[in-house]
Amino acid sequence: MRTKLKEYRAKFNLRQEDLARKVGVRRETISHLEKGKYNSSLKLAFKIAKVFKVSIEELFFFDEDELQ
Amino acid sequence: MGQKNILYIGSFLATIIFMIVLYAIVVSIQWNQFSILIISIGLISIVITIFVVFSFKIKGIRDQGFPLEDERSIQIKYKAGYNAFILSWLLWLIIMIFTGFSGEIKPNWEVYTGLMGMSAIYVINYFILNRSEN
Numbered sequence A: 001m002r003t004k005l006k007e008y009r010a011k012f013n014l015r016q017e018d019l020a021r022k023v024g025v026r027r028e029t030i031s032h033l034e035k036g037k038y039n040s041s042l043k044l045a046f047k048i049a050k051v052f053k054v055s056i057e058e059l060f061f062f063d064e065d066e067l068q
Numbered sequence B: 001m002g003q004k005n006i007l008y009i010g011s012f013l014a015t016i017i018f019m020i021v022l023y024a025i026v027v028s029i030q031w032n033q034f035s036i037l038i039i040s041i042g043l044i045s046i047v048i049t050i051f052v053v054f055s056f057k058i059k060g061i062r063d064q065g066f067p068l069e070d071e072r073s074i075q076i077k078y079k080a081g082y083n084a085f086i087l088s089w090l091l092w093l094i095i096m097i098f099t100g101f102s103g104e105i106k107p108n109w110e111v112y113t114g115l116m117g118m119s120a121i122y123v124i125n126y127f128i129l130n131r132s133e134n
Helices: A005-011 A016-023 A027-035 A042-052 B003-028 B033-064 B071-101 B109-131
Strands: none
Touching: A005 A016, A005 A027, A005 A042, A016 A027, A016 A042, A027 B071, B003 B071, B071 B109
């Protein structure tokens, strides 16, 4: 899964720690999400999307070959 | 070979090596009160060290305002538990086969019963979790 989390974090001037606190996870989880090493739950995706006031599809997306 | 496969095979081999080394140490030691005392002190020190290190780590996480566990750490814990169960089951299977072929070592029926119990608990849990909300 790919994400625009880093871009949005920069746009909102948030550090990984700040975002982690806002959504109630550990900083490592945000780091792994950004690197595409972890697929978040739907609940966490909703929480993060709410922080940035965007839709989940805007933040998280799959490449076509990943969905095959 | 994938990273996960390397992890599984690596941890399995490491466990086998650890058990062989442990077995060799236990066999080579002349058991007397002094050696038992030294080993007990060593084990207790290891447990205390682990406890102290973990409590500092937990305190650090609490002070920074992060949760002790989140969905990723819980998922890792479950995966580690599952892998540990399967690998230890395989390990015991190898030991059972080894004792079965070896004429000198008598089979330990308590261990066999425990293993059967472990497998039964796994299967029961699987069916219960499969039917419940998750």
